[in-house]
Amino acid sequence: MRNDETEATVSRIQQDRVQHHGESARDGASYGDIAFLQRSSVYLSGEESAASKLATLAEEAKLATSEVQPPRNKAIAVCKSLIAGGVAGGVSRTAVAPLERLKILLQVQNPLKPKYNGTIQGLKYIWASEGLAGFFKGNGTNCARIVPNSAVKFYSYEQASSAILWLYRRQSGKEDAELTPLLRLGAGACAGIIAMSATYPMDMVRGRLTVQTEDSPMRYRGMFHAASTIMKEEGPLAVYKGWLPSVIGVIPYVGLNFAVYESLKDWLIKRNMVNKPDDSAELSVLTKLGCGAVAGTVGQTVAYPLDVIRRRMQMVGWRDASSVITADGQAKTPVQYAGMVDTFRKTVQNEGFRALYKGLIPNSVKVVPSIALAFVTYEVMKDLLGVEFRISD
Numbered sequence: 001m002r003n004d005e006t007e008a009t010v011s012r013i014q015q016d017r018v019q020h021h022g023e024s025a026r027d028g029a030s031y032g033d034i035a036f037l038q039r040s041s042v043y044l045s046g047e048e049s050a051a052s053k054l055a056t057l058a059e060e061a062k063l064a065t066s067e068v069q070p071p072r073n074k075a076i077a078v079c080k081s082l083i084a085g086g087v088a089g090g091v092s093r094t095a096v097a098p099l100e101r102l103k104i105l106l107q108v109q110n111p112l113k114p115k116y117n118g119t120i121q122g123l124k125y126i127w128a129s130e131g132l133a134g135f136f137k138g139n140g141t142n143c144a145r146i147v148p149n150s151a152v153k154f155y156s157y158e159q160a161s162s163a164i165l166w167l168y169r170r171q172s173g174k175e176d177a178e179l180t181p182l183l184r185l186g187a188g189a190c191a192g193i194i195a196m197s198a199t200y201p202m203d204m205v206r207g208r209l210t211v212q213t214e215d216s217p218m219r220y221r222g223m224f225h226a227a228s229t230i231m232k233e234e235g236p237l238a239v240y241k242g243w244l245p246s247v248i249g250v251i252p253y254v255g256l257n258f259a260v261y262e263s264l265k266d267w268l269i270k271r272n273m274v275n276k277p278d279d280s281a282e283l284s285v286l287t288k289l290g291c292g293a294v295a296g297t298v299g300q301t302v303a304y305p306l307d308v309i310r311r312r313m314q315m316v317g318w319r320d321a322s323s324v325i326t327a328d329g330q331a332k333t334p335v336q337y338a339g340m341v342d343t344f345r346k347t348v349q350n351e352g353f354r355a356l357y358k359g360l361i362p363n364s365v366k367v368v369p370s371i372a373l374a375f376v377t378y379e380v381m382k383d384l385l386g387v388e389f390r391i392s393d
Helices: 002-020 022-026 029-043 048-065 073-095 098-110 119-130 140-172 179-211 221-234 236-240 243-275 285-317 321-326 340-351 353-357 360-385
Strands: none
Touching: 002 353, 029 098, 073 098, 073 140, 073 360, 098 119, 098 140, 098 179, 098 360, 119 360, 140 179, 140 221, 179 221, 179 236, 179 243, 221 236, 243 285, 243 340, 243 360, 285 340, 285 353, 285 360, 340 353
């Protein structure tokens, strides 16, 4: 009699599950139901007690139910992931805004009349001439660009790495295969190209706003005024000046950031599992910050010359560019570059190869905390928002 009651209860659980997930099953999505029914038949054929069977089946039903996510829940998870990426970008860039502005000023200043001679002197000069607000000039536009850029970049990497891993496992025939550093670099490059292309006009406008100083002609009153003025005076495509070197530069930069960060994290986790089998293999926040710092340093060192070329190309067509760069209101010779190759050639010819690394030191100081904060903030935000998947999963 007790077994009959058990069978009836199990039957009701199964019917409830089939009814609850009927639509998902028709779409072929409820793989948990199939596994549930298979496990149920095994439990019914065993020698376990009726109470044990019911408890186990109830737990299996709960687990299988959680495997099926309605489209609305998936959309919410995507939104949460985008929010986490956006917050990570905003926090990391605002924290290093003074160094970001100094880097750009060093990149584009007149080599014959330099006003910024290094990180410390440059920061002191900005403070003396423009005050605290000078450190954050252009940061609002930068955040308006970097928030969506970071959101798209992190989410695109998640999707690209998942797709690449699926293809890699299918071609290799190894279901337990993991992403290699090279594959991670490819996924990061794809994410960087997508994010850069989607938000590049904002970067162009931000570059123009950032190089303005108190002594130079204040031609742009803000982000929207700058964008409209550029398109009106220089054409609609002017907001994409410097796009090519940016895309070329983002491939090693973002690709190496993700590849180095994840590979270094995986190596440290595996080492912890070997050296401390009884302890948690999870890395501390400080260790993750260190991984992000190493990743950022490697990526920006490789890609930095292309960033210099991009900034200089963005100044082309701006009739007051020379005055803005020298900040003395006297030099009116227009800045002329005919494409990426010509910009590279003239920069090296007139200023030497060292010019390709102008601003590298403040940029390095900026990158260490910026990239580290971005990665860690992203993971922390996903934990707070309850997003289940994460970068290294």
